[in-house]
Amino acid sequence: MNIISNVRTQVPLIHCITNYVTVNNVANILLACGGSPIMADDAQEAAEITSICKGTVINIGTLNARTVDSMIIAGKKANELGHIVVLDPVGAGATTLRTETTFHLLKEIQFSVIRGNISEIKTVYQGSGTTKGVDADISDRITENNIEEVIAFAKQLSKKTGAVIAITGTIDIVADSSKAYIIRNGHAMMSKITGTGCMLTGMVAAYCAANPQNILEATVAAVSAMGYCGEIAFAQTQKENAGTSSFCMHLIDAVSQLDDNALIGGRNIESRE
């Protein structure tokens, strides 16, 4: 596997239109994983920034009217240029604005990858294709008991959207329309810091931008890398008897030190055709 070494060699520039809560973490994780970040959300420069980048992240964590326009412009330009575009529909389903914005983005932009938790991805499903209103009748948690159901759902959504689907939680599912991966890495402490999901979405964009012929495997690599680094960070935090802020630092540290061999040794993935 040379997915990570491709990122470190190519240093893909990633345009992020993302929320202001975790934007610093996203920039730092992009640098740590081998990419390079540009945050720019003004409509006047969105297309130009996208043009000089290799990938685009659209994250709706702190939505407002001004930035939605920029998201559409950036996404359309990325599509035009054949670049990677990754959607993080933070909070889709929680408010009308977030749900409708998600639907709007799905209509205007062809995404390469969509990453969210199961609840957000179910909302994405409702706004995709012609079968609107058909609710995915699955629980809001991925467990060993409903894995097959979630996989079938992810594959179906990938078929509808044309995007690789990454559903993250205690267990992670990454799927395209024909193949899925189950990833069992990570640690519960990851939910005790803000930004784990946003950082992962950034990494997905960098990994895919440096491996555009292999988006499914690049996404699996990013998701498993984040989970495995969470395990490394937890071990270090526990050794120091430290708390959640130390954990966040150790997580970014681990991503900055990761290579392909370490990831192959540490990740726990299972594939399903």
Added chain:
Amino acid sequence: MNIISNVRTQVPLIHCITNYVTVNNVANILLACGGSPIMADDAQEAAEITSICKGTVINIGTLNARTVDSMIIAGKKANELGHIVVLDPVGAGATTLRTETTFHLLKEIQFSVIRGNISEIKTVYQGSGTTKGVDADISDRITENNIEEVIAFAKQLSKKTGAVIAITGTIDIVADSSKAYIIRNGHAMMSKITGTGCMLTGMVAAYCAANPQNILEATVAAVSAMGYCGEIAFAQTQKENAGTSSFCMHLIDAVSQLDDNALIGGRNIESRE
């Protein structure tokens, strides 16, 4: 005391309309203390977000016209639903915009708790009730010499506003209209990092949202917890011969590891009926 364990058990969701300087710290401290943060400042979704939360934080640290509208909407909705609403009037008194916005917020919203330094709280006093223009004739620092004066002032302001008043500095005063607490915890290094005050305001909201029958004591717990964790963080920083950024990490770490027993053992509080 089970104030902290109530937070950790209930995991209250807190809606924050706050400044972009310290927003990441506020999100992380909310997670560290046992709550859960949602940052959302667009007027279109402010009321919906407030509705799914148990508490609301309004922090005017980086004011602009767009977010003031959202603050009013969120605060009014929180009042309507009987939720906790906490005001952090950052910089009130420093500029006309901040002072007038503070007065506007005080007129439109019934706050549960108002937390600021003595100078900000004096500005709040000027904008409260019918006695406008009566300046609180006290110094801009709380010292052992003017404690009684500050307590009388805090109690009077609590009577005027109906809110618990938390005045923080080297010594902290927390009061409602009839009872006050003097808190002597903390360390000077807390003023050498950004966000200590904003983080505390977030914690006050989480502690109160999980202990709504006991807002005065919940606020005292949050204020003393932040101070005590500052002492723990300083000891750790000194042990490592480290600087201010390590201190910030150790502070959040300490909050993430705190429980009620540790707080009772470490806090230095005195009450005055």
Added chain:
Amino acid sequence: MNIISNVRTQVPLIHCITNYVTVNNVANILLACGGSPIMADDAQEAAEITSICKGTVINIGTLNARTVDSMIIAGKKANELGHIVVLDPVGAGATTLRTETTFHLLKEIQFSVIRGNISEIKTVYQGSGTTKGVDADISDRITENNIEEVIAFAKQLSKKTGAVIAITGTIDIVADSSKAYIIRNGHAMMSKITGTGCMLTGMVAAYCAANPQNILEATVAAVSAMGYCGEIAFAQTQKENAGTSSFCMHLIDAVSQLDDNALIGGRNIESRE
């Protein structure tokens, strides 16, 4: 030398209109180096905030129409009051919006110091004075081979703009119209975290605000301090076998612990009349 002790004694208040990616780091480095930050970007209060400060930072990292107006207001007010104003033209040359905004700012505001990488500073050159369109025909990297050329360019730009010019990279050049310094401090890991440049710009403002009679030397002190602290941070990070997030913490720690004597001992500077 008492440049740093002047900062720690005077605690200059610095008004920052800066990007939301690294704003927290900028606030923390200002506190760490001995200054005090105020971030305020609303046009309604920009002039008032500037008036109570001793220095102003204008950083165009995440530009939008709303904040450009505030930058002009703050810069003009700082000029009127004779305060230090520092420009960080992040990404100038990368998009039309950033280049035109940079030109606009240069036309409206007299800067004390302009800090950027060589590519950004070349764009500044194009927008300065009457010789528009004359491109500085130098490479986009400062190396031992083109140092003399970069120095001549920096001196010429200083003459045109009236500002001290700080061009940072592997080697740093700081110059006014008659004298230049070459600074060989720093470590490559500084480019693996976000915000090193933005933090340095903040420090330049604090150092100059506390040493207004000595802007060239104050800027050299800030640039060499950041580089030397990068070396200290790298040594500590390597000792711990840690990654980029630890490095960032150690960098801010080192700035918080630095004094004039340590800087004199650690910096590697060479002057050219």
